[in-house]
Amino acid sequence: MRRAGFNSVMNGCSSLASKRGKPRNFCGAWPYNYECSEKGEHRPVLLEEVLEHLRIVKGGIYVDCTFGRGGHARAVLSKLDERGGLLAIDKDPEAVEAARDLHEHDPRFTIERGSFTMLERLAERSGISGKVNGILFDLGISSPQLEVPARGFSFLHEGPLDMRMDPTAGKSAAEWLATARQEEIAEIVWRFGEERFAKRIARAIVEARRTTPITTTRQLAAIVARASPAQQRTHPATRCFQAIRIFLNQELAELSMALPQAVRVLAPGGRLLGISFHSLEDRIVKRFMRDQARGGDYRVAAPAEKQYPALRLIGKFRASRWEVMNNPRARSALLRVAERLA
Numbered sequence: 001m002r003r004a005g006f007n008s009v010m011n012g013c014s015s016l017a018s019k020r021g022k023p024r025n026f027c028g029a030w031p032y033n034y035e036c037s038e039k040g041e042h043r044p045v046l047l048e049e050v051l052e053h054l055r056i057v058k059g060g061i062y063v064d065c066t067f068g069r070g071g072h073a074r075a076v077l078s079k080l081d082e083r084g085g086l087l088a089i090d091k092d093p094e095a096v097e098a099a100r101d102l103h104e105h106d107p108r109f110t111i112e113r114g115s116f117t118m119l120e121r122l123a124e125r126s127g128i129s130g131k132v133n134g135i136l137f138d139l140g141i142s143s144p145q146l147e148v149p150a151r152g153f154s155f156l157h158e159g160p161l162d163m164r165m166d167p168t169a170g171k172s173a174a175e176w177l178a179t180a181r182q183e184e185i186a187e188i189v190w191r192f193g194e195e196r197f198a199k200r201i202a203r204a205i206v207e208a209r210r211t212t213p214i215t216t217t218r219q220l221a222a223i224v225a226r227a228s229p230a231q232q233r234t235h236p237a238t239r240c241f242q243a244i245r246i247f248l249n250q251e252l253a254e255l256s257m258a259l260p261q262a263v264r265v266l267a268p269g270g271r272l273l274g275i276s277f278h279s280l281e282d283r284i285v286k287r288f289m290r291d292q293a294r295g296g297d298y299r300v301a302a303p304a305e306k307q308y309p310a311l312r313l314i315g316k317f318r319a320s321r322w323e324v325m326n327n328p329r330a331r332s333a334l335l336r337v338a339e340r341l342a
């Protein structure tokens with residue numbers, strides 16, 4: 001029985017407290033998707049479109065690769081009956097903590113802490129590889145990540161310059177900026193922020209850190225602002241913060257690694273959904289889906305088969321005017337949908 005299989009395996013490997021209450025080990029534009037209301041509550045973007053294009057079947061198995069605060073996940077769960085299952089992943093310990101209640105009380109739901117580059121491994125361990133009806137990537141950062149000053153993602157709030165989705169792994173932005181070479185900073189700010197003044201900004205950062213370590217968000221924002229032309233439509237630190245965040249969290253590299261896994265994990269007819277908030281992310285999703293629809297060069301299938309298309313393109317979707325009116329941050333969201341071929 002699918003439910004028993006899904007849950008029994010998931011219970012064995014889950015990263016959060018067990019459903020019996022015993023602890024388990026962890027295994028583990030400007031920020032474009034600033035998805036929160038004026039009151040600061042979290043709002044999933046393109047929710048109706050996601051539910052529609054996942055084509056949810058009541059007893060199906062779904063994976064939410066970017067749980068966040070579970071806006072999409074909870075809506076998917078509400079469409080499933082007791083035979084269904086939802087595996088969620090997030091690398092942010094606070095997102096995993098936010099899922100604790102659901103994890104402990106809903107036997108259809110499991111969350112894993114870690115990168116979505118673990119997708120295939122987790123699916124195999126759970127016995128759901130090749131059986132998944134739909135996978136969602138809602139990319140970037142969540143509003144709680146952006147809004148809590150201690151996370152250091154926002155130049156609007158004074159906070160420690162961190163910017164890690166998983167603050168227990170890798171270097172913080174402050175640590176990286178303390179030692180990175182000027183050329184390296186310029187390259188990152190240019191490549192991941194598409195910032196025209198990347199060289200000037202990198203020079204200013206290196207000059208500033210000679211006298212004082214750069215440890216806070218506002219400190220960095222002020223250095224970037226001084227190095228940038230005054231007349232700009234967005235805050236001058238927008239692109240620089242985006243670039244450092246993407247670099248530190250390996251956002252584009254991890255996306256490129258996870259997409260081929262998603263195709264392998266899907267059942268024939270299963271749907272792959274990617275929501276991106278800027279062109280760098282969207283380019284990866286778009287090219288991947290297009291290549292797979294042509295029989296492209298990502299190693300999705302075994303080498304002998306890899307010339308055959310693995311995906312069928314379904315389309316791309318933007319937020320309705322109504323949604324943008326109610327949640328202006330949905331303006332830059334772009335959902336792409338493809339379907340696994342048999």
Ligand SMILES: C[S@@+](CC[C@H](N)C(=O)[O-])C[C@H]1O[C@@H](n2cnc3c(N)ncnc32)[C@H](O)[C@@H]1O
Pocket residue numbers: 033042043044045065066067068069070071072073089090091092095114115116117138139140141142143165251254255
């Ligand atoms: C835009 S939010 C998702 C919001 C979610 N759909 C909701 O409705 O609440 C993106 C989430 O994905 C997580 N994330 C981003 N990249 C990740 C990765 N490579 N692996 C795992 N989680 C990731 C972030 O920590 C963040 O919580």
